[in-house]
Amino acid sequence: MDVLMRYFTETNRTKIARFFFDLALLVELVEMIAEKSELVFSMESHIFRITFLLTFAAVLLKKHNLKEWAIILAVWVFTFICYRITGRNELLRFATFAMAACDIDLERAMKYTFYVCMAGFTVIVLLAVFGILGNVSMVADYGRDNAQELRYVFGFGHPNTLYGCAYALILLWIWIYGKKAGLWQFIALFAVNVVLYYVTVSRTSLAIGMFTLLMAVIVRFAEPIRKWWITYVMAGLITPIACVVFSWWAASVSELPRFHMDTKRELRINKLDVILNNRIQDLYRGSTRHAGSLETWKLFSDRLSEEYFDMGWVRLFYWYGIIPTVLICLLIAMMLYVCYKKRDMQTVVVLVSMSVYTVIEATFVSVYIGRNFMLPVLGVYMWQLVRGQLKATQQPQ
Numbered sequence: 001m002d003v004l005m006r007y008f009t010e011t012n013r014t015k016i017a018r019f020f021f022d023l024a025l026l027v028e029l030v031e032m033i034a035e036k037s038e039l040v041f042s043m044e045s046h047i048f049r050i051t052f053l054l055t056f057a058a059v060l061l062k063k064h065n066l067k068e069w070a071i072i073l074a075v076w077v078f079t080f081i082c083y084r085i086t087g088r089n090e091l092l093r094f095a096t097f098a099m100a101a102c103d104i105d106l107e108r109a110m111k112y113t114f115y116v117c118m119a120g121f122t123v124i125v126l127l128a129v130f131g132i133l134g135n136v137s138m139v140a141d142y143g144r145d146n147a148q149e150l151r152y153v154f155g156f157g158h159p160n161t162l163y164g165c166a167y168a169l170i171l172l173w174i175w176i177y178g179k180k181a182g183l184w185q186f187i188a189l190f191a192v193n194v195v196l197y198y199v200t201v202s203r204t205s206l207a208i209g210m211f212t213l214l215m216a217v218i219v220r221f222a223e224p225i226r227k228w229w230i231t232y233v234m235a236g237l238i239t240p241i242a243c244v245v246f247s248w249w250a251a252s253v254s255e256l257p258r259f260h261m262d263t264k265r266e267l268r269i270n271k272l273d274v275i276l277n278n279r280i281q282d283l284y285r286g287s288t289r290h291a292g293s294l295e296t297w298k299l300f301s302d303r304l305s306e307e308y309f310d311m312g313w314v315r316l317f318y319w320y321g322i323i324p325t326v327l328i329c330l331l332i333a334m335m336l337y338v339c340y341k342k343r344d345m346q347t348v349v350v351l352v353s354m355s356v357y358t359v360i361e362a363t364f365v366s367v368y369i370g371r372n373f374m375l376p377v378l379g380v381y382m383w384q385l386v387r388g389q390l391k392a393t394q395q396p397q
Contacts, residue, residue, distance in 0.1 A: 014103070017061040021100045022112075024054040025376075028097075029113060032370025033120030036156055036165055037127070038134040044367075051369065052093045055100035062103065068386060072099060082324055087303040090367050091324060097369050101379030107176065109376045114172040117373075121165050128155030152199045159200035164363040166196050167209060171350050172373055174216045178346045186217050204276070204360055212353040219345035232340040235348045239336065239355040240313070240329045246359060247313035251294040254283035276360060279310050292318050299323050312358035312365040319365070331378065338381040341390040347377060 031047050059072060079092040101109070128134040134155030139148055151159040170189060177185075190213055197206040218225070225231045256266050273280040283292035290296060291307035292314045300321035309315060316325045332351060339348050354374065358364055364372050384390055 013061045013063070017058040017100070018104060020054040020058040020061070021104060022109075024051040024058070024097065024100070025109065025113070026116070027051050027054075028368070028370040029116045030120070030370075032368045033117065033124070035368060036121070036161060037124045038155060038157055048089070048093060048367070052089075052096060055093075055096045058100035059096060062100075068383075071386060075099065078327075082300065082320060086301045086305070086320060088301075088319060088367075091320060094369060094372070094375060098375045098379035098382070101376040102383035104376060104380065106376060106380045110172065110176050110373070113373050113376075114169065114176055117165075117172070117370075118169055121169070124155040128153075149201075151201050154199075160202060160205070160361065163196055163200045163202050163205045164361060166192070167205065167357065168363070168371075168373065170209065170212070171353060174212070175346050175350050175377075178216050178220060178349070181216075181220060183217075183221075186213060186220070189213055205357075208353065208357050211356070212349065215349045215352065216346075219349055226343045226345045229340060231345070232336055232348065235339075235352050236333055236336050239352045240332050243313055243355045243359050244325075244329060247311060247317070248294070250280045250311060251283055251292060251297065251314050251317070254280050254285075254290075254293045256281075279360060282309055283311065283314060297322055308362070310361055312360070312362035315362045315365045331382070334385065335378060335381055338385050338390060342381075347381075350374065 027047060028051050031041075031044065034041050035044075064072065075095050076092070079095045082091050083089045124134065128136050134153070134157065136154055137150055137152045138158075139150050153159055153162050156162040156165060170193070173189070190210070193206065193209040193213065196209070197203070253269055256269050269280070284290045286292070286309055287307045289304070289307065291305065292309050292311065296305065297317050298321050300323060301319055305318055307318075313325075316328065332355070335351060336348065339345070339351075351374070354364055366372070369375060
């Protein structure tokens with residue numbers, strides 16, 4: 001027993017906890033990559049349980065003071081209540097994963113995520129190109145009244161999925177390397193974004209990609225804006241306030257497009273909906289329950305709210321409820337405050353871009369932890385805020 005107690009020191013507990021987190025991160029990333037491919041896998045729920053237990057154990061093994069334990073227990077109680085009400089355990093799993101990341105080497109974890117994802121996505125492309133798994137291209141109706149439209153998917157099953165994976169890699173690159181990148185590297189990424197447009201034919205994704213890279217270039221080379229508090233306030237107005245307001249509006253008018261074009265307002269709504277490939281009207285007409293329309297929003301969701309649709313912020317409100325989503329918005333606002341204290345504009349760029357992208361796509365609103373690569377950043381930043389350890393990050397010379 002004495003030998004066991006000597007081994008089970010705080011240092012060793014921390015090492016074990018970090019190993020558990022690293023293992024959980026690897027498993028979640030591999031599972032997410034497999035889900036992006038055409039591979040059929042039916043053991044997801046068991047994998048989710050394993051990674052939850054690993055991160056749960058990691059939280060318990062780490063040293064916390066009374067205040068921190070109170071926060072941890074409050075988060076667990078709230079997310080467990082959400083799970084019991086909705087039948088969805090994502091908030092509980094995601095929160096535990098983020099708390100397990102509280103003291104990790106964040107840059108190392110993000111680089112690890114970037115290179116594992118890049119390797120996994122490359123394998124998917126190669127398997128499709130060599131005819132082993134998945135298609136290189138697909139002919140289908142992609143919402144533009146053309147049943148014979150050809151788009152490339154390179155093993156990802158859908159052109160939007162292909163772009164979403166490339167977009168995630170771009171965001172990871174911006175977070176890891178953007179603060180020291182040269183102009184030629186950004187020009188190369190602009191070119192990649194244009195190539196992705198010609199491959200996937202996604203105009204909205206092209207616009208968001210260009211917007212993201214433009215923000216990244218500005219914060220890289222316009223050094224003074226990192227110090228301006230107004231920059232972070234403006235980011236807070238976009239992320240998530242403007243995105244949530246637009247999503248609420250879309251859910252409230254989702255019954256109108258195509259069927260009630262009697263006024264100029266309804267004509268404008270219809271034109272916008274056409275640009276968004278009918279995403280607004282699909283909130284009302286995409287299912288018999290009108291899943292996603294404002295009438296289906298509740299303080300807490302229910303076990304029947306399982307339908308999928310593209311608009312990510314609306315999906316958050318529909319899947320989890322108004323109260324949990326408002327708390328998620330507050331977490332994002334707190335992250336932006338931490339970014340201001342740390343003068344961390346790269347994280348701001350990523351948060352703003354993800355928020356805008358999530359208005360039209362639900363890539364990051366998913367049961368897969370591996371899709372939301374900002375969870376480790378959330379865990380580290382929130383814990384630094386709780387512990388009063390905020391300090392400005394060193395900027396490139």
